[in-house]
Amino acid sequence: MKRFLAMVIILIGVASLVLGIIFIVQSGSAKQEIADSLAPVTISEVDGKYDAVTAKQKAAMQAEEPKIQAGQAAPSASYNYLSAQRALLGLAKSNIGVASFLLMSGIVEIVLGIGLVLAGLMLSMKQTA
Secondary structure, eight states, X not given: OHXXXXXXXXXXXHHHHHHXXXXXXXXXXXXXXXXXXXXXXOGGGHHHHHHHHHHHHHHXXXXXXXXXXXXXXXXXXXXXXXXXXXXXXXXXXXXHHHHHHHHHHHHHHHHHHHHHHHHHHHHHHHHHO
16 A cells, blocks of 8 residues: 555656646746747846836826816827836736746746655655565
């Protein structure tokens, strides 16, 4: 029975290792896809650009929003542009975070898989000894 349990633990560990490798590979391709989509902007510049656009958009919102809410004026083109740019940079930040999380999950899966394989091997060796 212990030998069967050891084999199950080893199989789960190997599956965890495989998933970890897949996660790491997918995180690399996801970051590359994000970088390609942001072409003129680099991934490292996204936070700074988002903060700058947010400040400009909030200033424009404070100036224009009362008139828009009262129905006295339509949003200006620059207000719409800043709002769209802020939303898109926010989505880029979110995607970068997901890709980083995927990388971290892959690393955790690999460490967990190694631990399970070693635990299974140790349980198997205890059985034979």
